[in-house]
Structure formats: C-alpha cells, structure tokens
Amino acid sequence: MLAGGLVGTAFGVYIFGVLRRMGQSEFLVSSSYVILLGSVGVLMLNEAVRTVYAARTGQPAPGRKPGQHNWIHGLPFKMRFRESRLYISAIPPLVLGFVVGVLSAIMGVAEPS
Numbered sequence: 001m002l003a004g005g006l007v008g009t010a011f012g013v014y015i016f017g018v019l020r021r022m023g024q025s026e027f028l029v030s031s032s033y034v035i036l037l038g039s040v041g042v043l044m045l046n047e048a049v050r051t052v053y054a055a056r057t058g059q060p061a062p063g064r065k066p067g068q069h070n071w072i073h074g075l076p077f078k079m080r081f082r083e084s085r086l087y088i089s090a091i092p093p094l095v096l097g098f099v100v101g102v103l104s105a106i107m108g109v110a111e112p113s
Contacts, residue, residue, distance in 0.1 A: 001097035008101020016106055032106050 019025045054060065075089035 001093045001100075004094040004097025005101040005104075006097075008098035008103075009105045010101075011098075012102035012105025015102070028106060032103065036103065036107075 016025060016028065019028050072088065072092060075091050077090045078087060079090045080087045
C-alpha cells in the first residue's frame with residue numbers, strides 16, 4: 001500500500017497543479033468530496049437494506065459464505081501476508097494505496113488565500 005500511496009500522491013499533486021493552472025481546482029476538490037461521501041452513503045444504504053430484508057425474511061445475514069471465492073482470488077502476483085494470514089494478490093493493496101494517495105493529495109491540499 002505504501003508504494004501505491006506514494007505514486008498516487010505524486011499523481012494527485014500533479015493533477016491538482018494542472019487543474020489549478022486551469023482554474024478548476026475548487027471544482028475538483030468539491031466534486032471529490034461529493035463523490036467520496038456519496039459513494040460511502042450508497043454502500044451503507046445498500047448494506048442496511050440487504051440486512052433489513054434478510055431479517056424480515058428470516059434469512060441469514062448477507063455476506064460471503066466460508067470457502068466461497070470471488071474475482072479477487074483469481075488475480076496474479078499472490079503474496080502471503082504473515083500477520084493477517086492472508087494469501088492474496090498484491091494488486092488490490094497497490095490499487096487501494098494509489099486511490100487513497102490521489103484522494104489525500106487532492107482533498108488535503110490547502111489553497112492559499
């Protein structure tokens with residue numbers, strides 16, 4: 001995640017600089033906040049609706065069943081993480097680090113008055 005975060009931060013600073021020269025930096029920061037918070041809200045609403053539906057129909061709570069795999073388990077570059085006892089691809093942590101780096105660079109940049 002650190003490598004992805006560093007590259008993502010550098011990319012976010014570059015994008016912010018380009019948009020600042022174009023005069024669009026305030027729009028970028030505002031729209032980033034709206035998209036981030038809107039996405040979190042939609043994910044939370046989806047989870048709540050699925051849980052309430054499962055409770056009303058008497059089904060078990062939604063979630064992945066033990067032993068069931070999804071598309072992430074088929075990615076290449078698998079690594080064993082000793083502390084968490086996970087054996088997953090290194091791609092998702094790199095991508096997550098990159099996205100967090102870009103968002104932190106864009107949303108965390110304070111504009112001088």
